[in-house]
Amino acid sequence: MNRDAGVPAGWRTLNNYPIKDPARFRAAINAFDAANRQDPNSEVYQGKQYPKELLYAERMTAWLDAIAPDAPEVVQLAVRAQHIERWKIPRSDYPKDRLSYRKWRVDLGKFHAERAGQVLVEAGYGDETVACVQSLLRKENLKTDPHCQLLEDVVCLVFLEFYFRDFADEHDEEKLVNILRRTWRKMSERGHQAALQLELPPHLGRLVEKAVAG
Numbered sequence: 001m002n003r004d005a006g007v008p009a010g011w012r013t014l015n016n017y018p019i020k021d022p023a024r025f026r027a028a029i030n031a032f033d034a035a036n037r038q039d040p041n042s043e044v045y046q047g048k049q050y051p052k053e054l055l056y057a058e059r060m061t062a063w064l065d066a067i068a069p070d071a072p073e074v075v076q077l078a079v080r081a082q083h084i085e086r087w088k089i090p091r092s093d094y095p096k097d098r099l100s101y102r103k104w105r106v107d108l109g110k111f112h113a114e115r116a117g118q119v120l121v122e123a124g125y126g127d128e129t130v131a132c133v134q135s136l137l138r139k140e141n142l143k144t145d146p147h148c149q150l151l152e153d154v155v156c157l158v159f160l161e162f163y164f165r166d167f168a169d170e171h172d173e174e175k176l177v178n179i180l181r182r183t184w185r186k187m188s189e190r191g192h193q194a195a196l197q198l199e200l201p202p203h204l205g206r207l208v209e210k211a212v213a214g
Contacts, residue, residue: 007142020073021124022190025076025123027123028077028080028123028125030116031122031123032080032116033057033080034056034118035084036053036054036056036084037051038085039051039087040087041053052087053085053086056082057071057084059161059162060155060158061076061079061080063161064076064190065193067153067154067190071150073129073148074133074136075135075136075150075151077116077120078147079151079154081116082155084119085109085111085134086099089111107154109137109138112188113133113134113135113138114134116133120133129134135148135201136151139151142186149188153188156183156187156191156195157191159183164204165200165201167179173207177210177211180208180211180212181211184211
């Protein structure tokens with residue numbers, strides 16, 4: 001998919017979405033971005049260095065715009081806050097086993113939901129919106145809530161396009177195929193169709209084909 005060719009993925013004005021109170025929405029987005037701009041970790045993209053989680057958030061928005069330009073406001077907010085201040089709970093603080101990995105992910109979801117809730121309250125959002133965004137970030141109703149499913153599709157697409165290459169360098173083929181299969185099961189048909197349009201290196205494309213076929 002071609003999304004804003006020539007600019008960093010995710011660089012959006014955010015003016016193309018249905019927003020009830022644009023000033024309030026912009027205040028929340030700016031606050032999310034200000035928090036992620038403090039990330040001590042960085043990533044170089046198109047020859048320029050960015051705070052890692054700020055760039056991730058912008059990529060999330062770009063993919064949401066690509067597959068659901070009319071997404072509800074709560075999804076737009078959750079997408080932008082998906083990794084808010086993620087560096088504060090590093091994976092290295094947990095043992096390197098699968099149960100600890102799952103606990104890390106649960107703890108992250110709770111943390112992101114709490115921080116997003118604080119930002120939204122400060123921006124002037126009411127309890128209903130705050131609770132909905134927090135529920136999305138905790139992934140409480142995946143596969144039953146279409147808003148949560150949309151968020152998960154965006155998460156998976158961002159991973160496949162921007163982070164799968166480096167991840168693949170660290171693991172063997174069997175593990176990668178299993179991870180891809182789990183990722184595929186998390187996605188909706190809309191997510192599948194978008195994923196199949198990704199321009200991946202041939203060896204990674206073959207892994208995706210193998211995972212999907214399996």
